Amino acid sequence: MSAQSLLPWMLMVPLSWATLMVLLAQQRDAITRVVNVVGALVLVGLSVALYAGVAQEGLAVHALGGWSAPLGIALRADGLAATLVVLTAVVSSACGLYAMTSERAARTNGKSAPRYFWPLFWLLITALNGIWLAGDLFNLYVGLELLGLSAVGLVALGGSEASLSSALRYLMAALLGSLAYLLGVALMYAAYGTLALPELAELITREPMTQLAIALMTVGLCLKTALFPLHGWLPPAHGVALTPVSAMLSALVVKGSFYILFRLWFEVAPDVVTPLAAQGLGILGAGAVLWGGWQALRESSLKMLVAHSTVAQLGYLFIFFPLAVGTGATAAALATQGMLLHVVAHALAKSAMFLASGTLIASVGRGGVADLAGVGRHMPMSLFAFGLAGVSLMGLPPSGGFNAKWLLLQSALASGQWFWLLVLLGGGLLTAGYVFRVFRESFLESPDDAGQFTKTPRAYDLFALTLAAMSVALGLASRAPLRFMTNGLAVMAGVQ
Amino acid sequence: MKRRYRHLSAGAVSVALGAALWHVVRVRPTPSVSVASLVADALPASGVSHNVTAVLLNFRSYDTLLEVAVLLAAAVVALALRDEPSARSPAHVMYVALDAFVWRLAPLLVLVAAYLLWAGSTRPGGAFQAGSVLAGAAVLLRLSGLKVTAVDHRLASRGAMTFGLVMFLCVAIGTLLAGQALLEYPAKWAGALILLIEAALTISIGVVLYSLFDNAPQARVSDRESERQRER
């Protein structure tokens, strides 16, 4: 099965599973569990096969419907897309298994698990794979919508009043963002007559309609990636949702719109975007790092703390723009490698942290950070998983987060922009502030903690630990994956 | 944000956007690529004679596939947030004229839907328009108090909702298994396959759009109010 023939299966499998799950919604727990596990295994297997295929054959392109690009839509998979597909498969499988375990645990002690979780779960994965592999501007729009709606649905499944209001706020932001993006697509089609990304990359010139289109798309995608000051919708949505849902939202969903922004700025229209605009995004990113960190420091609920940390960590991704636009080839290459490694390392670490936090909250019974006193003795492994994930988020070695911060630092130094160096370091210290704040609470030995911790399934720790360990292991060997991820990217042309 | 401040900033942003769009629209773009001509050339091989339907269900059929998934996502969330049967009140609106006409009108509407579906291959029409007409008919029947089976958690209703997507997937996976590219219909079967998909989609879209109307939570203020009073 060549990579080119594997591409459509990356979409057909999750979409078929989503349909299957709608039909199986009423069946007994055992059947849905088996089907889901099989689905996860097939998804991971196929994505690894795609990764290997792209590694051998390079760029894989699949013309859908047999129609070549400007007429039909093409699925494209380069190193970056293949890596993100594997990342999606791994993180969503871990979150899915976590959700399955919590469903079984909820059923055993009488509570009812939210119905119709699984169709939305598989639709979310379809949308993500659709976005990573898309080669067409309008197809990205439909992918973004599917991503937005299934994510909002998953947040709303929480059932509480707070989850409804945050789902509604999330939907409002998502809709506005998609419309801004669609307006940009409309202008691009009017100006160039085609929607296929490779064709657009060749045709594009710097003229008012294109600049307005790129600006609109950037605003829309920044709103969907919750860049500071447009981040208001993210903390409540990620903080209130079910644990596996918030893990997938923070790790993958916000990265989808960022991935499109990266493709737009660096693959399609590198010479339309101005260094000034990039500095603007960088300053907003710096604002996100500082504001998100500050909010996380003062947050009293654990999951909201982790959600604010997402806002802060996304700020790092936007600091990449001033380091890569209008700077030398080496600085741009280092910044790109740093940013892409941060996308992967953050996805692994943040999902591990959310799963670990969910386990701690389930065991303590209350969601506050202050309520964690003495949990260190009863739930050592979840705390250890939280710690490992914290190490990667803080950018302390050995971890993927550290390597990403290292590359961004090198790029800041190579391009002589000292300001971003200070922001990166300051962000790391802020992150250390709120991660160790959680540790300080949980190491505290409260005398009266005589067994008021409820028993939680041991499997929870396994999933959180695996993801956290992968993020740390990435720290030891990130040269090969990075080389694979970045070859063929336009921004790396100068260095390869 | 104080109200006045909010108005001013919103006004500024909208005026800026409007002005930018206006400025950009004034100049007539001259793109070098014309996909319209490509569509015209490839139309004979698409299995339908109407170019929009050809684009929708052959050249860019992948978009349509994802779009049906979007519809299904909304329907699934509607099902998940559906009121328990006990809390559902029969939305019965007493319009004498409506009652008199509706049971004569319904078969006509179904006929119109069938026509729209059939016309899709040669003239503007197709699955979405036909599905909407069907859903409209169902809503009219529901409003006039006639007993329309609810789209609830039963397998039958969930089956009907996903029927269109299932057929679409079967065709798509079929093309893959036959060694073709995804959704690459064999030349001589293209027309038939498109019609098959369209028919299945019509039913599913009708059911989904009706379920989006029917499953919306009833906002009966009465007992909700008392419940919130006790809560405070």
Added chain:
Amino acid sequence: MNTFATGSGWWLPLAVLGSSLVPALVIMLLSEQRQRTRTALNLSAALIKLSLVAYMTWSVARGNSYELRFGMLPGVDFVLRADAMAMLFAGLSAVLWLFTTIYAIGYLEGSPNRSRFFGFFSLCVASTMGIALAGNLVTFLVFYELLTLSTYPLVVHRGTPKALKAGRTYLRYTIGGGAVLLTGVALLSMIAGDVSFADTGALVNLIAQDSALLRVAFWLLIAGLGVKAALVPLHGWLPVAMVAPAPVSALLHAVAVVKAGAFGIVRVVYNVYGVETAQLLGLLFPLAVLASTTIVWGSMRALFQTEIKKRLAYSTVSQVSYIALGIALFGPWGTIGGLAHLLHQGLMKITLFFCAGNYAETLGIHDIDELDGAGRRMPATSVAFTIGAFGMIGVPPLAGFVSKWYLGLGALEAGMPWVLGVLVLSSLLNAAYFLPIVHRLWFRPQAGPWPDERSFGKHETSRWLLMPAVATAVFTVGAGVLANLPYSPLRWAMLVSVRVYTQ
């Protein structure tokens, strides 16, 4: 550069690291009751590590070296290399870790959270080994930060609000220092690419165009390392961290954390910059001044402390700067003095901490004025304490004297006679704050009942606690008297110094 591990005998450094990483994870998973398995695992890990390090030291002395290298980052390799300098610190750590493990097993008898403690304890030794064996600056940084992460849970092990507050200060210093060190390493890597410890002096040809950046990078590195090496303005965390249990404070002050900082400074001056380049850039003199002020400042503050562990903490602040002073004295004698003191101070200080722990554990003594007449009650511990104290003062023929002697020679050779004055002054100050304690131990009658006495039958204290203290005291005497034996600390320091200066 292929990414697979390369270099001769690459598995040996990995085995040394693995001998503490693997037990760390296994112990973490052990349930609290499995006390015997945990002790067996700890001791066997320490013994395996000791034998591996001994073998490597023996073969490194014969000239061959071991290296593990693979691609960690674009443009940066993960390198573990066993050269003479590495075995110096690795040897010290392996030996003292064995004793600290034994001591910790005895000390934590019956207290909660021991699996967590020993898990992070082994993680800590793994990072110390990593620091010793690191082959380039980035690998050193990786293990340097891992040390911070693995020591924090040990400092806050007791879980009391006081311990957590100390932990917070500890973190503020070490994480801040880490960020400064990271900036220095990043800056240096930008200028000179992947900075390896093997090809020292590579920076000399860079002096021409960016000597200013080299200076900035040097002081960033020294500031980052100075936090853990407790140089004056950055030593605040050390006394505060005394709230931790005794084996942890012994570990922090004699073996791991403080030495890591000092060893880092050694690596930066000798292997990163090379002594000649540092001299050319005029970096050694300010370093000597900084070290001297720390020595005097530490001793002064130690005078006024009333608690035993606080006094020992400030004594460490001053003693570690001897090492920095030795390095800053340009010339082989200064190097020998500095490196020898790195080993000797480890032996002496750990003896003192073991004894302080024994007093606290068996008699409940925490303050100096409660020590009256303890010599009679706990003779063996008090003899060990006295040996340690005399060693610190520099009384011949103990280890302390040897290193101070060579430091003196180095000062003369480097043309900085005022350093001799500093050495003499600090020795007097050492005497001023150690002799009163020794006097109380032996010549003062016991004044009333011991604060919280625990009897151990006919032994003065539990064997687990006594044996390490006595052993390290014997080592201190040995390092002094038998200084000329082939594998003594002094000879090894000479070997390293020869290799540094002939490269």
Added chain:
Amino acid sequence: MSADRLYAYVGAVLVALALYAFLVHTHVLRRLLAFNVMGGGTFLILVGLAQDGRGPDPVPQALVLTGIVVAVSATALAIILLRRWFATSQTTSLPEDGSS
């Protein structure tokens, strides 16, 4: 000034007006209506600009069809969430916007 160009101008005005309404109103249903009007304006621009001086082009019309279906499902989802939210909290605006 061909008819298509007129659609584009009208679309631009609609988008601006709808954006103003979307940002100003706190009642979620009003914001939804604004969203639909803005969608309409965008579709007008999409078809108007693409066909300005080049005759009817099926691709933008197909895109508009897809866009409409997506807009319908998004609006339906928003209404369902709003009614469920109203049922539990008796307010028609989001918490931070305050009741108006």
